[in-house]
Amino acid sequence: MNLVLLFESDFSDRTGLAVLEDRRFRHVVNVHRAATGTTLKVGFLNGRTGTGHIVAMDSKSLTMEVELVNDPPPPLPLNLVLALPRPKVLNRVIAAASSMGVKKIWLIHAAKVEKSYWQSPRLSDENLFAQSVLGLEQAKDTVMPEIMLKRRFKPFVEDEIPGIIGKNLALCADPSGSVPCPFNQTAPVTLAIGPEGGFIPYEIDLLIHNGFTPVHLGKRILRVETALPAVVYRLFSPDIL
Amino acid sequence: MNLVLLFESDFSDRTGLAVLEDRRFRHVVNVHRAATGTTLKVGFLNGRTGTGHIVAMDSKSLTMEVELVNDPPPPLPLNLVLALPRPKVLNRVIAAASSMGVKKIWLIHAAKVEKSYWQSPRLSDENLFAQSVLGLEQAKDTVMPEIMLKRRFKPFVEDEIPGIIGKNLALCADPSGSVPCPFNQTAPVTLAIGPEGGFIPYEIDLLIHNGFTPVHLGKRILRVETALPAVVYRLFSPDIL
Known part of the structure; x- marks a missing residue:
């Protein structure tokens, strides 16, 4: 997983923060050894890519501040x-x-x-x-x-x-x-x-x-x-x- | 399986016939629908390719007459x-x-x-x-x-x-x-x-x-x-x- 793909449903409240608790959460914890403070490469479904900065984490979920600034790679024609x-x-x-x-x-x-x-x-x-x-x-x-x-x-x-x-x-x-x-x-x-x-x-x-x-x-x-x-x-x- | 790979051990007796009874037997029966009379593409390990003509088959094995006439494809350098x-x-x-x-x-x-x-x-x-x-x-x-x-x-x-x-x-x-x-x-x-x-x-x-x-x-x-x-x-x- 070189990028964590985010969905509308990950942004569950009005703070603008993304909360992950599924396969992606387990992967970034177990494989990337992510912790509070870690910055991950993220992208928004059918949208831009950028960074997700982990601001909180417990045993079941993590919360990220997300900044989306780059276009995704061009499609293959x-x-x-x-x-x-x-x-x-x-x-x-x-x-x-x-x-x-x-x-x-x-x-x-x-x-x-x-x-x-x-x-x-x-x-x-x-x-x-x-x-x-x-x-x-x-x-x-x-x-x-x-x-x-x-x-x-x-x-x-x-x-x-x-x-x-x-x-x-x-x-x-x-x-x-x-x-x-x-x-x-x-x-x-x-x-x-x-x-x-x-x-x-x-x-x-x-x-x-x-x-x-x-x-x-x-x-x-x-x-x-x-x-x-x-x-x-x-x-x-x-x-x- | 576009070729049945044969081994020294398949030629178990002095008749020159090959006998198959493992994965390859099941594959040619179940996938290729091979039966007595069917001719299959075969090759001998590290050797030539050719044909295997099925001369006998029962529920557990088949027996082939093998003719090896072609060189295998060139190796990738x-x-x-x-x-x-x-x-x-x-x-x-x-x-x-x-x-x-x-x-x-x-x-x-x-x-x-x-x-x-x-x-x-x-x-x-x-x-x-x-x-x-x-x-x-x-x-x-x-x-x-x-x-x-x-x-x-x-x-x-x-x-x-x-x-x-x-x-x-x-x-x-x-x-x-x-x-x-x-x-x-x-x-x-x-x-x-x-x-x-x-x-x-x-x-x-x-x-x-x-x-x-x-x-x-x-x-x-x-x-x-x-x-x-x-x-x-x-x-x-x-x-x-």
Whole structure:
């Protein structure tokens, strides 16, 4: 936790002080060894970042004076279209995407996504929010990604993808891609990543027909949690990362 | 599992047939729906890849005719020096490194590595081997990475690092690095990645003094499991990945 993300509800009274008593309280006490007098890096959800100076602490909570003076880091100009991963992997992928500054994520169905994955409690708003918070805290960001669930591949690709892509570059990471993934981009990109086992040829064709270019990252087939940072840090210039 | 990795011990009799009855058996039955007559992609530990044709199966085991005809993918020309991650993260990082073709990994101590991490049973030879196998199976590779444990930072950096680097590029991924990480490399690289919380200034200085250049990946601080694929796929040309 490189930044403590604060919410409206943390400012519980009219003093302007923030009171923490949950996971964040335990983390700053146990990991950061925070005490009265400690100053922590904080940020306000979807707002600015700054400092939180601990003015009081007991065994259950701490109280901070908060000063918010800096803008959060710029968002990554990436629309991420991701075949719904296994529930076990979903949390890590959402946290990683959030830490890299991705602000729009569409979790979509595909032939090789098991239908049962859509029943996972990890797809609840509460859990997706919690995982996104972990990523923001990691990267000192405050701006919550928006996560959309699309349970039908064809209508999503045909009806929504063209509007999402607009006039920007759209790439589909696929080991069968004949072109290597470009690099040092600074303009917005829409990126699609398939499920374990890949998109099937019909899906690749539909993606191509709707604006995507399949690109490869080399010869090796990577897991989605490895492929995502690999593509993002290949694709974009460090200037905007 | 994109390849079933086979071991000497799987070839238990003089027929030349391989018999599987462990995790790999259950996986190919439950996930790949393999049956008698199915042909699977296989590879022999540290050897060639090819096909395994299932000639017999019962509820506990399968028997394959194996033909090994192809070389495994080329290794990644990367020496990876990694501050020992939290045990919870270690397995994933080893499997990811193995899937990317890393063949030499030094797990090292650093000021911000908790001493207790060195007691983790996940550092056993058996577990490191098992996690490496998962990465090889993912990337259709057969060549087992070598993992070395270095519990003392200074003697390792001073006495061993210069010989490991040789005349090649040596980079230390660090958010404080003033130079962006280079890209499209094809020559060997030694890469150091710090612990959560980073290398301390004394450690960075010692790394620089012994041949490393600190490079950054952008403004965001990434977790090690995100940073590793990010650097590797930023650093190397897709031609050799």
